[in-house]
Amino acid sequence: MLEAKCMIIKPLSIQPYQLMVESLLLRLPTHHSKHNFIVNAVGKERAGYYGEKKLMYPISKIDFSHDLLFQLRLPLNGAYFQMDSLVLTPRFLLIMEAKNYSDDVAFDSDFYRVVQKRGDEVRVYDDPVLQVEEQRYLLQVWMEMFNYPDIPIETLVVMTNPSFRPSGDSRYKEKIIPVNRLSSRLREISSQYSRQIISRKEISRLGHAFLDAHEPYVTYPDRRFGIVEHEWNKGVFCMECGRLGMRMMRMRWECNRCGSRSGDAHINAIKDRYLLVGPTLTNAEFREMTGVKSVYTASRMLGRENYNKYGKNKGRKHRLEYSYEKDFGYLEYLVKLYQDRQIKFKNKQINF
Ligand SMILES: [Zn+2]
Structure with missing residues (x-):
């Protein structure tokens, strides 16, 4: 077997938006009317980043050559779409979305939603499978636009919280996996694709084209939260x-x-x-x-x-x-x- 090579084209890092809310929280007086709101915004960003970090170890064990980009945000027709992580190989691409849901989570594919129960508290989220399928579609459109060859795109939703207990639609079983199942699932996906569609060199070129097109989300407290300069x-x-x-x-x-x-x-x-x-x-x-x-x-x-x-x-x-x-x-x-x-x-x- 050939040695597996991994090239991280865009490493995982704390995003500009998270840096902004972290900095704002340090400077916002605790009695400010939006203080709690910013505390929650920071908590959400930290959980997301922490979840994505948990993908690193299983990804590092991938036994086939690949290029890797984290937190990619690409412009398309005046809007943007975002992917937590993107694996590129000459045989297929793979989009992975990390979710940090905890406790009892019911997947309802008829209504495209996820219901999380934590004691008496119930939260409803958008269906992550639908979300990652949408990313796949948009990535396909993006690649077509720039005349890249048609290469299969796989998707996975990875649950990074160990307290996650799924229930509901079994059709989602192969699409939504706990993080400890990720390494074996990656091997399974890889074994389904034997035909090389793009050369190693072209894959690297594609990875750098993604990197060049990437535009991070940058915003400021006044624009995003209506918190103006003299308030912090x-x-x-x-x-x-x-x-x-x-x-x-x-x-x-x-x-x-x-x-x-x-x-x-x-x-x-x-x-x-x-x-x-x-x-x-x-x-x-x-x-x-x-x-x-x-x-x-x-x-x-x-x-x-x-x-x-x-x-x-x-x-x-x-x-x-x-x-x-x-x-x-x-x-x-x-x-x-x-x-x-x-x-x-x-x-x-x-x-x-
Ligand atoms: Zn001091």
Whole structure:
């Protein structure tokens, strides 16, 4: 048997939308009327990401060569469609959708819905099989549009929560599987396709065409939730203790809760602003976000960062360019800090 090669063309990462809601939650006062709503939005994103992460291990055990893309969002006829993970092989493609349903879940294929029961609580979701079949159809249309060869597309819904107890339509048995059944199901699917339709090279080209066409969902609190800028707290977080509101003392940031110092703590605040407002920044906006008072100091600090500038004098704007995949690790760290010391930081609002 030939050695199985895996090429991850687009790795799993925390999506821009999740980064935005995580950052918003850290800065939104707990008494804000939409605070609970944002808590739920964050919870949903975390569960989704956690579920997708659980696919990684079984996928890493795939014993046939394949390329892999996670969280792909492709434009089609003015709209977008999204896939949790896409496996490419020269014989077939496979779309996998991860679901984190827990407890008793009944599949009702006559009405295309899923009913989850948790004690007295009942929730109704859209049918995930219908969802993944729709993705298959849209992917086919997309590939036809760009004249890619007709290659079979398989679909799977993977249940990632161990407490999941399915019932209902048995027609769904091969389409909806628990995550511990994934490795064997992948082998079964692979054994059904022996004919090579696209060469290895073409598969790699197709994978990169998907990557080039990918457009992440980027939005901001005002647009998405009607939460405008002055409703969330500005300021620089202390990465040692999590306090919001470090002060600038002799060109260094100082935390007056834990005493820690930093030369570049403001960078994370700028990144937060990138997530919450957008990619442009004026000197005044920098001062408002960080609490730096002097125009001159702000200008010096901005000058160090190599941002592209355009416009003149007061209207001068800096164009922020950050990578959603690489530049937001501080946010994960901060979220964990808050989770670990939850009680201590219940009241996080701090004024300059
Ligand atoms: Zn501190």
